[in-house]
Amino acid sequence: MEASPPSTATTVRRLAAYLQPHWRAQAGAIAASLLAVSAEIPVPLLTKALVDDVAIAGKLELLPPVLAALGILAVLTAALSILSRYLFTRAGARAVNVLRAHLMRHLFRLPLTYFRRHRRGEIVTHFTSDAEAVLTAYQESYGQGIASAIQLVVVVAVIAIFDWRFGVAAAAIVPVYMLVPWMNRRHQARASRRMQDATGQLGGLATELVAGTRDLRAFNAEAWSLQRLRLGLRAMLRAGVYQGTVRGWSYALNAVFWLIHAGIFAVLADGIFQGTVTIGFALAMVGYFAWLDFSVFPLTIAYVELQNAVGAAGRLFGFIDTSGEPAADQASSELSVPRGEIEFRDVSVAFASGPNVLQGVSFTVPAGKLTALVGPTGAGKSTAVNALLGFVRPHEGSIAIDGRDISETGPTQVRRHVGVVFQDPALFTGSIGENISFGRDDIDLARIKESARIARAAEFIEELPGGYETSLGERGLGLSGGQVQRIAIARAIAPDPKILVLDEATSSLDAEAERDVMAAMSASMGGRTTIVIAHRLATVRRANEIVVLDAGRVVDRGRHDELYERCDLYRDLCDLQMVQPAAAP
Ligand SMILES: Nc1ncnc2c1ncn2[C@@H]1O[C@H](COP(=O)(O)OP(=O)(O)OP(=O)(O)O)[C@@H](O)[C@H]1O
Numbered sequence: 001m002e003a004s005p006p007s008t009a010t011t012v013r014r015l016a017a018y019l020q021p022h023w024r025a026q027a028g029a030i031a032a033s034l035l036a037v038s039a040e041i042p043v044p045l046l047t048k049a050l051v052d053d054v055a056i057a058g059k060l061e062l063l064p065p066v067l068a069a070l071g072i073l074a075v076l077t078a079a080l081s082i083l084s085r086y087l088f089t090r091a092g093a094r095a096v097n098v099l100r101a102h103l104m105r106h107l108f109r110l111p112l113t114y115f116r117r118h119r120r121g122e123i124v125t126h127f128t129s130d131a132e133a134v135l136t137a138y139q140e141s142y143g144q145g146i147a148s149a150i151q152l153v154v155v156v157a158v159i160a161i162f163d164w165r166f167g168v169a170a171a172a173i174v175p176v177y178m179l180v181p182w183m184n185r186r187h188q189a190r191a192s193r194r195m196q197d198a199t200g201q202l203g204g205l206a207t208e209l210v211a212g213t214r215d216l217r218a219f220n221a222e223a224w225s226l227q228r229l230r231l232g233l234r235a236m237l238r239a240g241v242y243q244g245t246v247r248g249w250s251y252a253l254n255a256v257f258w259l260i261h262a263g264i265f266a267v268l269a270d271g272i273f274q275g276t277v278t279i280g281f282a283l284a285m286v287g288y289f290a291w292l293d294f295s296v297f298p299l300t301i302a303y304v305e306l307q308n309a310v311g312a313a314g315r316l317f318g319f320i321d322t323s324g325e326p327a328a329d330q331a332s333s334e335l336s337v338p339r340g341e342i343e344f345r346d347v348s349v350a351f352a353s354g355p356n357v358l359q360g361v362s363f364t365v366p367a368g369k370l371t372a373l374v375g376p377t378g379a380g381k382s383t384a385v386n387a388l389l390g391f392v393r394p395h396e397g398s399i400a401i402d403g404r405d406i407s408e409t410g411p412t413q414v415r416r417h418v419g420v421v422f423q424d425p426a427l428f429t430g431s432i433g434e435n436i437s438f439g440r441d442d443i444d445l446a447r448i449k450e451s452a453r454i455a456r457a458a459e460f461i462e463e464l465p466g467g468y469e470t471s472l473g474e475r476g477l478g479l480s481g482g483q484v485q486r487i488a489i490a491r492a493i494a495p496d497p498k499i500l501v502l503d504e505a506t507s508s509l510d511a512e513a514e515r516d517v518m519a520a521m522s523a524s525m526g527g528r529t530t531i532v533i534a535h536r537l538a539t540v541r542r543a544n545e546i547v548v549l550d551a552g553r554v555v556d557r558g559r560h561d562e563l564y565e566r567c568d569l570y571r572d573l574c575d576l577q578m579v580q581p582a583a584a585p
């Protein structure tokens with residue numbers, strides 16, 4: 001189920017939870033911040049000494065020590081601020097890395113239907129721009145916000161020590177500064193969400209256009225694509241202007257500072273004239289109030305950024321809250337597959353609230369045998385395979401491997417024993433060897449070569465200049481469709497799985513190459529249970545059993561000759577492809 005974004009309070013709490021493990025670094029950062037502020041406290045007093053004692057009273061001998069003290073304090077403040085910033089930034093970066101890894105782990109558990117409803121590029125923006133907004137909040141607003149809040153309290157206290165009336169005024173001014181951002185907070189979060197949504201849409205569209213460049217150009221559809229892009233850009237523009245305007249409001253109170261400046265002199269004017277207040281004191285007060293301004297301004301920015309992060313994080317947590325498969329480590333128990341017999345019992349599958357795609361499907365795949373699933377396109381063949389692999393969950397019936405119901409063991413356990421080649425296999429950037437071993441360290445080069453040989457991939461791989469070290473582009477760029485399929489087959493058989501599933505795995509090969517691959521695989525099968533899905537029926541006619549599916553139901557099952565005799569659908573399919581019964585000449 002897709003979740004709606006959590007409330008602001010919940011979002012902030014969840015954002016804070018990611019920072020929690022780094023509390024030591026943050027405590028250090030806060031301490032450094034406090035020290036930096038303490039080092040700054042005497043600065044306006046030194047200014048007062050410069051004005052009253054050095055400039056007006058003419059005690060020139062005080063000039064060098066005052067300057068030296070100012071210099072030391074400046075260096076100290078700078079060093080401590082950098083340290084504090086470094087610690088906050090590091091904690092933020094670590095927290096966001098954990099968040100990003102968390103997002104990816106969640107992505108791996110999402111039901112495949114999620115990827116039908118959301119564009120790839122849009123999902124990717126969760127890792128990029130949404131996570132980036134959270135990072136900014138962690139690094140800029142959070143660290144800066146705490147540092148500024150500390151400064152604020154200290155400065156108000158220092159001002160109050162000098163003159164309690166100014167202290168009260170200083171304390172009263174702070175809420176005035178915060179008023180607009182606070183009133184704006186909902187707009188701010190909404191603006192951010194809208195901006196991130198627009199970014200996501202645009203990312204999704206751009207990815208689609210990049211991936212589909214060839215097809216778009218082949219149909220001279222560039223203008224059509226640009227038109228679609230323009231719509232996305234316009235939405236982005238509107239969101240950006242809205243966000244900018246809302247932000248602008250929050251910064252509108254900068255001018256308050258000049259009024260304060262004037263106010264201080266207005267209040268002190270009489271005292272200065274009477275000689276009860278020194279000019280140095282007035283300047284020191286201006287200094288402290290300027291400092292107040294310096295600290296309150298980043299605080300308003302921090303608040304604004306926090307609202308932004310809340311908007312982006314709402315999207316992220318909405319994504320994380322979309323329910324998925326149970327995590328691998330939560331799988332209840334080990335599945336052992338001594339034989340590899342698969343049994344579908346009255347399995348019904350539906351997507352969302354749609355009709356049943358599989359309807360009471362029952363069949364047994366005997367251990368160590370070759371079983372074929374055939375049927376017209378859309379019959380539910382791939383869905384049956386997806387149910388076995390746990391990508392879709394039957395709402396009725398069950399699937400068992402060697403008598404164990406797979407819903408009890410979880411998909412990760414099943415996938416350990418099932419090698420699969422999908423209709424449209426994905427390869428990844430990296431060498432061909434890596435694409436075959438896929439990070440399983442028990443698969444050495446010898447095994448990689450052996451698998452490639454069985455998949456009839458060895459010939460063309462060894463002819464490549466880099467052999468198994470040849471780098472592949474994204475999704476196997478630069479390989480032919482049949483080459484990609486053969487690498488995918490090698491990848492499926494490399495770990496020597498007990499069960500092998502081939503969904504149109506050889507559809508891009510010519511008939512002869514396909515026959516070679518199938519023959520090599522059955523020679524190497526050695527008791528491996530194999531499910532083959534193929535439209536080309538010549539591929540499957542030697543199967544021990546053929547299960548004929550139509551519109552989600554099993555219409556018949558048997559050997560090629562029997563089915564050719566008695567199953568009209570099967571005979572029609574065969575006749576269309578001019579596949580004869582085995583007995584015919
Ligand atoms: N994730 C999904 N969400 C919604 N409908 C789906 C989904 N996957 C498959 N379907 C629908 O289920 C039906 C069966 O699809 P399936 O992919 O199992 O067919 P198939 O027999 O493998 O067809 P083909 O021979 O074309 O590969 C189709 O009508 C398809 O549109």
Ligand SMILES: [Mg+2]
Pocket residue numbers: 381382383423503
């Ligand atoms: Mg299919």
